[in-house]
Amino acid sequence: MKILAIETSCDDTGIAVLEIKNGKFKILSDFVSSQVKLHRKYGGVYPFLAKREHQKNLPTVFKKALREAGTKVKEDKSSFPPSLLLRKNSVIDLLAVTVGPGLEPCLWQGVNFTIDLAKKLKLPIVPVNHVEAHIVANFIKENYKNIFPAVCLVVSGGHTQLILMKGIGKYKILGETRDDAAGECFDKVARILGLGYPGGPIIAVKAAQFSISNLQFSIKLPRPMIQQKNYDFSFSGLKTAVLYEFKNRSLKIRKSKEYISTICHEVQQAVIDVLIKKTIKAAKDCKARSVILGGGVAANQELRKQLKEKVEKEIPHSKLYLPDLKFCTDNAVMVAICGYFNKSKKKNWRKIKADANLRCS
Ligand code: KG4
Ligand code: ZN
Numbered sequence: 454m455k456i457l458a459i460e461t462s463c464d465d466t467g468i469a470v471l472e473i474k475n476g477k478f479k480i481l482s483d484f485v486s487s488q489v490k491l492h493r494k495y496g497g498v499y500p501f502l503a504k505r506e507h508q509k510n511l512p513t514v515f516k517k518a519l520r521e522a523g524t525k526v527k528e529d530k531s532s533f534p535p536s537l538l539l540r541k542n543s544v545i546d547l548l549a550v551t552v553g554p555g556l557e558p559c560l561w562q563g564v565n566f567t568i569d570l571a572k573k574l575k576l577p578i579v580p581v582n583h584v585e586a587h588i589v590a591n592f593i594k595e596n597y598k599n600i601f602p603a604v605c606l607v608v609s610g611g612h613t614q615l616i617l618m619k620g621i622g623k624y625k626i627l628g629e630t631r632d633d634a635a636g637e638c639f640d641k642v643a644r645i646l647g648l649g650y651p652g653g654p655i656i657a658v659k660a661a662q663f664s665i666s667n668l669q670f671s672i673k674l675p676r677p678m679i680q681q682k683n684y685d686f687s688f689s690g691l692k693t694a695v696l697y698e699f700k701n702r703s704l705k706i707r708k709s710k711e712y713i714s715t716i717c718h719e720v721q722q723a724v725i726d727v728l729i730k731k732t733i734k735a736a737k738d739c740k741a742r743s744v745i746l747g748g749g750v751a752a753n754q755e756l757r758k759q760l761k762e763k764v765e766k767e768i769p770h771s772k773l774y775l776p777d778l779k780f781c782t783d784n785a786v787m788v789a790i791c792g793y794f795n796k797s798k799k800k801n802w803r804k805i806k807a808d809a810n811l812r813c814s
Contacts (some may be wrong), residue, residue: 454472454546454547454793455468455470455471455472455473455481455522455544455546455547455578456470456471456473456545456546456547456548456549456693456789456792456793457469457518457519457545457547457548457549457570457789458471458549458581458785458789458792459483459511459524459546459548459549459550459551459563459564459566459567459788460468460506460550460551460563460583460586460783460787460788461511461551461555461559461560461562461563461786461787462553462554462555462556462559462560462563462583462611462783463498463503463556463559463610463611463780464488464489464491464492464498464503464506464552464559464783465485465486465487465511465784465785466485466486466488466506466507466511466514466563467483467484467485467486467516467784467785467786467788468480468482468484468511468515468517468518468524468525468785469484469518469520469784469785469787469788469789470481470482470519470521470545470789471628471787471789471793472496473793477626478593478594478789478790478793479740480518480786481520481521481522481523482517482518482519482522483519483523483784483785483786484514484517484518484521484785485514485783486506486510486513486514488502488503488506488710489650489651490679491506492650492705492793494610494648495616495650495709495787496640496641496643496644496650497513497637497640497641497644497693498556498629500556500558500559500609500686501558502559502584503556503558503559503560503576504556504558504562505557506673507559507562507563508562510560511563512741513568514709515566517572518785519556522546524545533770536626539771542737545554545576545798546576547566547576547577547578547579547792547793547799548564548571548576548577548578548579548786548792549576549578549580549765549788549791549793550563550564550567550578550579550580550581550769550788550805551563551578551581551582551583551586551788552564552581552582552584552806552807552811553582553583553808553809553811554584554611554612554645554808554809554810554811554812555583555611555807555809556809557807560666560807561564561806561807562691562787564805564806564807565713567601567802567805568805569601570662571802571805572802573812576800577781577799577800577801577802578789578798578799578800578801578802578805579792579795579796579798579799580794580798580805581788581791581792582791582811582812582813583737583783583788584607584612584614584616584747584812584813585613585622585791585809585813586673586765586785586788586791587607587609587623587747587748587776588605588607588616588618588745588747588783589744589750589790589791589794590747590776590777590780590781590790591745591747591774591775591776591784591785591793592774592778592779592790593786593790594683595632595774595798597621599742600742600743600772600774601618601619601620601742601743601744602617602618602619602632602647602740602742603617603618603741603744603745603774604616604618604627604732604735604736604738604739604741604743604745605617605618605744605745605746605747606744606745606746606747607628607747607748608634608635608638608727608728608730608746608747608748608749608750608751608790608812609634609635609636609748609749609782609783610634610640610651610653610749611634611636611637612629612630613629613630613633613634613635613686613688613728614626614629614630614813615627615628615634615684615731615732615735616627616813617735618707618739618745621794621795622724622795624681624795624813624814625814626812626813626814627684627735627757628683628685628686628687629683629684629685630685630686630687630737631685631686631687632687632688632689633688633689633692634688635686635728636651636652636653636722636748636750637688637690637691638688638689638720638724638725639651639652639653639656639720639721639750640653641653641692642656642691642692642717642720643656644698645692645695645696645699646695646713646716646717647704648713648717651749652754653749653753654751656717656720656721657717657721657753657755659713659714659717659718660714660717660718660720660722660755661755662710662714663714663715664714665716668715670706670715670716671714672698672710672715672719672722673719674691674694674695674696674698674719674720675690675691676723676727676730677690677691677727677728678727679726679727679730679731681730682736684698684735685724686727686728686731690725691723691724695716695720695742698716699716703752704759709786714793720755722754722755724750724756725753725755725756725759726759727754728756728760729759729760729763732744732760733763733764733767733768736764736768736771736781736787737767737768739769742770742771742772743771743772743773743774744768744771744773744774745765745773745774746760746774746775746776747776747781748771748781749773749781749783750781751776751781752782753765753783754777757775760775761773761775
């Protein structure tokens with residue numbers, strides 16, 4: 454079967470076509486149009502601008518994704534959007550779209566576009582939960598049999614959650630951030646330090662430049678909630694601690710390469726320490742057979758390396774799943790995989806709606 458999936462929950466417009474044969478996934482096309490440049494001047498995502506961009510990008514990304522997938526298209530000059538229709542003998546069997554959680558105006562762009570397609574092609578739609586999609590992105594190549602219960606750490610710009618997964622579609626949120634998400638913390642810290650947007654990748658680059666010779670700056674940031682027995686997180690205090698640390702330095706120091714790499718290294722390590730401590734605790738408490746990482750922050754090499762080391766040392770019998778780097782940040786391939794796993798939940802387009810606060814359950 455072939456699934457066409459659409460992702461617009463935040464600032465990436467993604468469309469992918471996947472073919473599934475004997476439970477194996479083959480990517481026929483995968484397009485993501487990023488709005489990073491546009492949002493850079495605001496230091497974060499500006500929802501109504503993002504919505505407008507999705508509206509603009511969807512027809513183009515759709516056209517590219519279908520062409521690459523080898524699916525025949527014909528122009529439909531009478532309708533806009535979408536300006537294209539699949540031929541009657543279309544080989545797409547199912548549509549999948551992210552319905553939440555995310556930015557409401559952005560979600561509706563993808564949902565309405567998919568509804569339009571569903572009406573024209575007379576196809577059902579699988580509504581996809583974005584957080585679940587980040588989790589199942591791990592299963593594109595990996596075997597997911599006999600791995601449950603699993604503890605999933607989903608860390609992105611919008612979410613930081615620890616989720617107990619008892620099987621596909623069976624979730625319980627163990628804990629989550631009480632304020633900022635981990636990726637949001639990196640984005641806000643990068644803004645304070647004048648490093649640009651998105652913050653996570655640039656902080657990782659600067660942190661890698663840290664060496665012991667930079668120890669002239671002694672910076673110790675808090676590890677919020679690390680000693681608490683619950684599985685919740687809090688990252689807004691960390692961002693404030695960075696703000697005060699930075700403000701109290703002279704202009705000369707603030708501009709020095711050594712200082713920037715030291716503070717980036719420390720803030721990245723503070724986030725990693727908390728994420729790993731709580732994940733390992735949850736995995737031990739839940740007797741997890743596996744630990745699954747997902748979300749944009751999962752692209753962080755230090756987090757991947759340190760989590761791997763900790764899992765091997767402290768819970769050696771648990772299997773660790775780390776998503777492919779290209780499927781960490783938002784994409785439609787993960788939405789297609791999630792749509793396939795949830796194909797029994799397919800619905801008529803009339804029953805599809807966006808839900809900005811959708812939760813895994
Ligand atoms: O999953 P995602 O693309 O969007 C949301 O669902 O929010 O995640 C984006 C987040 C941003 O906050 C970005 O700074 C962070 O992921 N990120 C990283 C890295 N790459 C992206 N954080 C740390 N290290 C990275 N290499
Ligand atoms: Zn995401």
